[in-house]
Every structure is written in structure tokens, then in C-alpha cells.
Amino acid sequence: MNTLVFILGCALFVFSLNTYMNDPFSLVGIILSAIGMTAGVILFISAFKNKPKTDGKNYRPIPDGVEPPYKSRSLSAFLCLFFGMFGIHMFYIGRPGRGIIYAIINILLFRTISIPITMAVVCICDLVNILTGKELDCYGRPLI
DSSP states (O other): OHHHHHHHHHHHHHHHHHHHHHSTTOHHHHHHHHHHHHHHHHHHHHHHOOOOOTTOTTSOOOOTTOOOOOOOHHHHHHHHHHHGGGTHHHHHTTOHHHHHHHHHHHHHHTTSSHHHHHHHHHHHHHHHHHHHTOOBOTTSOBOO
């Protein structure tokens, strides 16, 4: 299922980028490509998002004898609000894969107008997940 979501997200993203490149100065083109790219990025990221499980199989194991510190919800929300488009908040909570995806998308495609809009929507979704407690750290523990 994750493969299908991944392929659908990539296809939607590429189709929307193509739509924008064909008519970059049309307001309708900008709006439609921003909506399509937002949906594409969300589908792309959701294909790799760890689902919370009670057995913790999708998270890193906690090292024996050492309890890693819990990550701060307020600091991760601050990082998401001000540096979220570059994925800094994902690096902080221990998910470098998603942080790299955010950074690559922004660095390579920042010149188009709909990429910053798309990443802003994705960061708002991340901010809501962080503030409501749905985002977990790399060990599957809630942010405190």
C-alpha cells in the first residue's frame, strides 16, 4: 500500500509541476499546481510516515541502560514554525529522512512559486500534529 501511495504522490507532484511550468503566470495555474503539489507532497511523505504501534517495531530501539532524553514539544513547534520548510524540526525529533526530503524539495525547487506554498501547508500540518501530540520522536515516545 505504501508503494502505491508513494507512486501516486510522485505522479501528482510531477503533473502539478508540469502544469505550473506550462503556464507560470496564470493565477489559476498557480492555484491548481499549488493544490496538486501539496497533495503530492503529503502523499509522498505519508508513504514513509511511521505509524504508531504498541510494540514499537517502526521505531528505533531504546539503548540498554541509557534512557535518551525526551524531545520538547515547544522547541519542536518553534523550529517547525520558523524553520519548518527546511525540515529542521524533523531533524530535531530524530527523523532525518523526512527532514532531508523537506530540505531537498525546498533547495532544488524554491524558485517556483507553488513549492513554498506547498511546503507552508505541509509545515502547518506538521505544526498541528506537534501541538496536538500526534507527532512522536524517533523512539515512538510523545513529545513533552
